[in-house]
Amino acid sequence: MSRYTEQEGRSLGLSGWVQNTRRGSVIGQIQGAAGKVDQMKDWLRNVGSPSSRIDRAVFSNERDLKEPELKGFKTRH
Structure with a gap:
């Protein structure tokens, strides 16, 4: 799922990362405009x-940020 999630995040102009877990789930962090998030x-x-x-x-752990702390959207391994 990570590749598609990364692609969707980028298309929305978001920053962050995603990672598949050993349990078959996905974790990550997303930053950007509230509507896009x-x-x-x-x-x-x-x-x-x-x-x-x-x-x-x-x-x-949702919170408002003045500026994104991350750049780009990528998959972690």
Whole structure:
């Protein structure tokens, strides 16, 4: 899922990263305009990659930033 998530994040102009876990889930961090972050969250909840099965999406540690702390959107391994 990471490749598709990375692609979606970039298309929305977001900064951050995603990483597949050994448990079959995906973790990450997303930064950007609130509306774009909301769009990404909706995509993660309802669309995801073509081969993914989405059981649930949990978002935590949300906060407002004046400027993004990360640059670009990438997959971590």
